[in-house]
Each structure stands twice: as structure tokens, then as C-alpha cells.
Amino acid sequence: MQNVVAINAAAEQGIITAQATSDEMLLDSIADGDRTSMHVLYSRHNVRVYRFILRMVRDTALAEDLASQVFLDVWRTADQFEGRSQVSTWLLSIARFKALTALRQRRHEDIDQEEMLEIADHGETPEASLDRSSTSAILRACVAKLSPAHREIINLVYYHEKSVEEVGKIIGIPPSTVKTRMFYARKQLAELLKGAGIDSLAA
Template identity: 45%
Template sequence: MSGSENARDLELLAGVARNDRKAIALLYQRHHLRLYRYLLRFVKSEAVAEELVNETFIDVWRAADRFEGRSQVSSWIISIGRNKAISLLRKRSDAELDDDYASGLEDDSDTPEVTTLKQDKAAALRVCINKLSDEHREVIDLVYYQEKAIKEIAVILEVPENTVKTRVFHARKKLSEHMRKAGLDRGWP
């Protein structure tokens, strides 16, 4: 996220702190989809992810005036959502698993053959990612899907930056091993 985008988020958050409903609507509009996708990969349930997004933005509404600026606003929001998801998963050991959700998504610009190849490779990649430990799977998600920097991931996970670097290193190494065993190259069809 660029500095100007974070500056805009800071302006919106200041508006939220003043109980500006338009500001929370705009902040929600800017971040709900990315948060939803992150939480969906985390909890593996569309309904639960949507509920967590709503609860997260309620907390953003309530805590906007306490934002300390130690991270980007987007990282703060993801951190709130992540903590809610962890709490929920601790309470609900029977959380639904939906590993096939993303495999049904299709890119309209591709031919059917390319779409099938991508779906097959994406499904195989998901299988490899799911073989990783929870810690490794989470850093892969934050680095590659959420496009967060090491510093931001450290804030989200509440661990030192060097711990994040170590987890990313080992996660990449393990993922590469799983991909090699599955016969996957690193290229995309």
C-alpha cells in the first residue's frame, strides 16, 4: 500500500473517530474485500468470514480514536480480524472447512483449457500450502495474498520481525519441497 493510500486511510480513520458514518463506509469499501479474502482462507467458511469482517469493522468504529499509528491502517484492520478469527476458532473446534471454494472461480479472459490448467495447478498449490504448518501457511498468505511487508506482518502477528523472516524462509523452503514432490513447477500455465 502506498503512502498516499495510507494517508487517505488515516484521514478516514480520523473521520471514523469523529463518528462520521461516511468515513466508516469508505474505509469499509476500501478494505472489506481484502479482509474477507484473508479471513476466508483463515476460517474456510464464507459465512464466518463475512461475520468476522462485520465484527472487525464494528471494532474499528469503536477503537478508531485509539489507533496509535504504529502500523498502516490496513494492517491494523487485518490484525483485528485475525485476532477475532483466532478467538472464534479456539471456541469453535468444528469450524467448517471449504477447500474447494477458490477452485470454482474462473478467469473470463482465459480459454477453457488455460482455465482448467490454472484451476488444476491452483488446487494442487492449495494442497501443498495446506500441508504447511499453521504458522507457515499464515505467513505465506500474508506475504503473497495480502502483499504485506515483513514489518507489517510482525505487527499483525505480534512477533519480532526476525521471527517473521525465519518463518517466511522456512515456509518457502517447505512449500518448494511440497511443490517439487507434487510435480509442480513454479511457472503458471
């Protein structure tokens, strides 16, 4: 009985320790080959990384594959993290690079991304049709109609809650350019929402 109590206490302590460990500390351990730290980092960020990629590639199987590649890269290159940004920002930078590479490889069909989105909209499922009655579904539909550059900004700021500086690091552009794109993205989105029957978007 005492052994069971001791094991449970150790397990609870392990959970607490994992929760209290920063992403930076986890990367240090991963660089030393610690698989447990890799599992903890993966469990913290895999859903966010997957959703970020999915919004770019719009293919669940491809998004899952690319997300796995991101964390495989982390396992291999954890020692290259220089700490100049948050770990989550670094992860999304890797994810963005992989998603853009995958999109470039698919463009041999000579169909631009906007046309692909319009084609996808016509193949709506019954569930998606029902969803369109909700504000969130209308918002997602309007975001999908933005240009790729503006959609990317909205995605990072609103869905991933990244600051202007972090967005700049992920995309590789100056903060001033991020602000400019954000201004026009919000303006275009407001017009789309108005056309869809929503007068304003909360800041």
C-alpha cells in the first residue's frame, strides 16, 4: 500500500513538474535527447500547430503529416533555438515554412489559391450548411475570402493571439508591414462581414 501511495505521489509530482516547466527548459532537455520533454512539448503545442497548418493547406491529411514533420524537426534541431522569440512563435515559423513549401509543390495545376477556395466552397457538406447560420461560421467564411497575406495576418493575430512583433518574426516582415496588412485586412473583413449581414466585428 505504501508503495502504491509513493508511486501515485511521484506521478503527481511528475505532472506538476511538467506543467511548471517552461517551453525553453523543455527545449534544453530535448536538445540533450530527453524524450519525455519532447512528449510534453508535443502535447502542449500539437493542436495549435496542426490548426495553424490546416488553415493554410486546407487538407487534414496533409496538415497532420506536416505537423508531425514540425515536431520531428524540433527533436532534431532543438539545440538551434536561440531564444530570440517564444517557443510557440518558433514552432509556427517552422510550420509556416513547411506549409508554404507544400503549397508550392501543389501549384503545378496552375490554379491560384483563391480559385481553390471558391471551388471548395461549392462542395459544402450538410453540416457546414447548418453551421453557416452561426456568426462564427460566417466569420470563418469571410476570413477564407481574404487574400492569402491578409488571411495569414488575421489567423495569427486572432486565432493564435500573436503580437505584431511575433507575427513579424513568423512571417519574416517588419512590424510596420504587419500593422499595415492588419489595417487593410480588418477593413476588408469588415466589408465582407457587412455583406454577410454582420455590421461590426469586435476588436
